[in-house]
Amino acid sequence: MLLSKPQDYMYELLATNKTEATRMWKKAIKNEWSGCCAYCGQEGDTIDHIHAQGKGGANSINNMVCCCAECNKDKGQEFVEIWYFQQYFFKEERWEKIEEWRRDYKPAPVKRYIRGKEGIPTRSVIL
Ligand SMILES: [Zn+2]
Numbered sequence: 001m002l003l004s005k006p007q008d009y010m011y012e013l014l015a016t017n018k019t020e021a022t023r024m025w026k027k028a029i030k031n032e033w034s035g036c037c038a039y040c041g042q043e044g045d046t047i048d049h050i051h052a053q054g055k056g057g058a059n060s061i062n063n064m065v066c067c068c069a070e071c072n073k074d075k076g077q078e079f080v081e082i083w084y085f086q087q088y089f090f091k092e093e094r095w096e097k098i099e100e101w102r103r104d105y106k107p108a109p110v111k112r113y114i115r116g117k118e119g120i121p122t123r124s125v126i127l
Pocket of ligand 1: 037038039040041042067068069070071072
């Protein structure tokens with residue numbers, strides 16, 4: 001069963017602790033992708049943040065896909081559009097499926113610090 005957050009598996013009494021809930025959630029995401037990497041189509045055994053966490057990507061279901069370890073590692077913190085379009089295994093159908101999956105995705109706002117200098121104070125802004 002695919003629920004939107006790990007905690008939902010606890011609310012539905014399907015899991016008794018957070019570790020189990022997270023495991024069930026990840027397994028459900030993998031099932032949605034038939035256990036195949038969203039990018040290359042090989043067997044996928046990891047979960048990737050489409051919009052990388054290091055670039056403000058959220059931990060929400062529409063930002064998580066099943067991914068093989070090689071793609072996950074190779075993609076790293078790169079923007080998915082840049083990374084995926086450069087891959088020899090890029091496929092339009094797979095890209096459309098990813099776009100469809102993340103259609104309602106809203107990136108989490110990221111707080112950035114702009115260092116002040118010469119008497120100008122440091123400020124934080126939400127981007
Ligand atoms: Zn892959």
